[in-house]
Amino acid sequence: MSWTGVTVCSSSAPDAACDGDGSAVLINSADANSTDWVVAAPIGGGSSFYMPVYQLTGAYVLSCSMQPGGAQCAGGAGGYAPVSSVVFGLAAPYSPPFDMSQLNTVLAQEAFAAGFLLVAAGFFIGKPIAMLLGMIRS
Secondary structure, X not given: OOOEEEEEEOOOOOOOOXXXXXXXXXXXXXXXXXXXXXXEEEOOOOOOEEEEHXXXXXXXXXXXXXXXXXXXXXXXXOOEEEHHHOOOOOOOOOOOOOOHHHOOXXXXXXXXHHHXXXXXXXXXXXXXXXXXXXXXXX
């Protein structure tokens, strides 16, 4: 969802309240980088605060909206969306927390079976070739 706007602190020296010389700015999440401070809140509820993108985990939700209209994010509730549903810019070394449900077990089984067949085929093809080379040598 790179079209999602996230609330970022514009401060050159941000803190958890974005006070001082900063102000809250709505930017496209694709333009955000790992050092931008965004408005986050605990999933279980609680007050919101600013934190750097690189510290985000699955335990937080982000204050966000669609640009330019300011409508609520897809997948969001009350103006907040799960961290894993927002895509940040290329400069951000952020990836959502690993989740076992993301694994495709059928694909993993097929890959294991294909690998096993390749090793077995190599073994069975290699034996006759080794015997043939042995006959040529002798």
